[in-house]
Amino acid sequence: MTVSYRQPGVVLTDHRFTVPLDHDDPSGETIELFAREVVARDRVGRDLPWLLYLQGGPGFGANRFIGKQAWLGRALQEYRVLLLDQRGTGNSTPVNRQTLPLRGGPAEQAAHLTRFRGDAIVRDCEAIRPQVTGGAPWTVLGQSFGGFCTVTYLSIAPEGLDQALITGGLPSLDAHADDVYRAAYPRTERKVAAHYARYPQDVERARRIADHLLTHDVVLPSGYRLTVEAFQTLGVLLGSGDGSHRLHYLLEDAFVRTPSGPALSDAFQEQVQGLLSYAGHPLYALIHESIYAQDDRPTAWSAERVRSEFPQFDAAKTLAGDEPLLFTGETVHPWLFDCDPALRPLRETAGLLAARTDWTPLYDPARLAANEVPVAAAVYHDDLYVDTAHSLATARAIRGLRTWVTDEFEHDGVRAGGPRVLDRLLALARDDV
Template identity: 85%
Template sequence: STPANRQTLPLRGGPREQAEYLAFFRADSIVRDCETIRPRLTGGAPWTVLGQSFGGFCTVHYLSSAPEGLSAALVTGGLPSLDGHADDVYRAAYPRIERKVAAHYARYPQDVERARRIAEHLFQHEPVLSSGYRLTVEAFQSLGILLGGSEGSHRLHYLLEDAFVRTPQGPALSDAFQEEVQGLLSYAGHPLYALVHEVIYAQDDRPTAWSAERVRAEFPQFDAAKTLANDGPLLFTGESVHPWMFETDPALRPLRETAEELAARTDWAPLYDTARLAANEVPVAAAVYHD
């Protein structure tokens, strides 16, 4: 589909009009698109869908709204909560993230001091990367998204291992470290992910209101400043989107007001029909990744 980014979205109008447009990138609109396309491709016959990650959310909505279009449904790593708010998701996620970080440090205990040293450096200097990305401590912590993949702990370890180089002015973050971090953190290639990451959970009249950021405050162990004031390990975070990303990332900065509009929106349609799902006769299989 047409890219939705800082360059193209102004064609839709201001932040409010952009948010209205982006509200059509949720499961309900995607399934309506599928049901428009399906009869033209299959002659009216149902088809099998494979839903990966957010595709699983779309698949469950499909089973709720148009099961007659499905011959079977396959879901990998993406079963949604039917009636939970995004807050519920993150309240479950942060303790799990903490366990993943603990497992990483158990594997690579030398990374405890390395992560603290990098965080202390960022508090003092807050470098601006070559793309204009501001590397804050919170941004550095978000590299914990790597821990969600099978090889992510090793990749994070090697990234931390080579973070610093010696220069005539003293230790500095290496160009190689900064370049890799920039590639991992920038949303230039996928800004839509950041814009609608939380609203895929939204239903009824409850705004998402920057759910991951609000819920993070309930887990003070993730506060880097408090951690560095003591001697505990720095906790990384996981797969979540925060308002500060729309300040640090030049690809997202022009879309901050649009993101605020989406976070404040309260007129979301319900996504899942529990009665219809309970009566479902479409064969469904779901798999989740190890750990």
């Protein structure tokens, strides 16, 4: 049963689909996928082509837009849009600390989680496409991890695609997680330096907070244990267009005077726990490094291991000297599973995934080299989340792909840029520019 309702300028219809948990066992266990159809109110009865949106992540449900926000208004000029909650996210049979014990112990949970990577997401898309489009190929817009999935789509089911549009999501076809993070830490250091150049007062503020966390045991109201390393992960904000400003405002009023001396304010703690908690997207922490796994090499907590090669990120050493505290970026560490109450029950499961050595390839270089689907990709120069050099190497490896390399936007350009990014990509894919 489908349900339709209205928002300003649009009509929304909720859809639920049943797909195999394991597409290699189509008669076995099934899971549910949730997707939201959006169409402009004045085009409800028209026969429109479809655009499928694949959200960034992994582990996030599709955007919950109101009306025609961000890129959606531009898309609705031509398309019906399907906002898919990828398997395990949003309203699609969610995966979290509450549901995973239904699978059994950590070994069974880890085995279950191997079915939530990009290849399974693409096969889900192909399973539901005939029900949505009547079998016609659709245009796919992939943001960040959704772009990774789009490259997988081009590798295993290009017949399902009319066009492929990618924003901040061209992955390396062969880099191990270690290669990804070795490129990421210097890039993160540049972003932090740019932040301090804009807000020099934040150098002392960040150092003061870090020093407090090194000398005090701080537990946030949610039960999240705020260590200095966890505080450093707020650097993930620096990958968005307004992130530097948001970080600045967060730091400026961190402390409050109390009878026992300075303490981190309730307002600061409330904001921080909202930014750091994985309660709403635990799948991100569990399978993030596995999106870079394609052979018999374990990821083995790659971000944590590689971090040791960059001692400038060690807060204790930084505070012993005069250097600014460095924030980190898009990294997942084993100690997060001690800090975050939403992750604590899943630490052993995450460790088993990190040790896994039987990962299967996600991309087919030969098929990509022979690609015939029109593809356009926005590559954000010095993107915090996705290495520009890796993206451009992949762009050269996909036949016919056209890139738009820009430093006008950060990783969230498709949101922050309104209709402009999507408009540009459509023009490139159609060879209009």
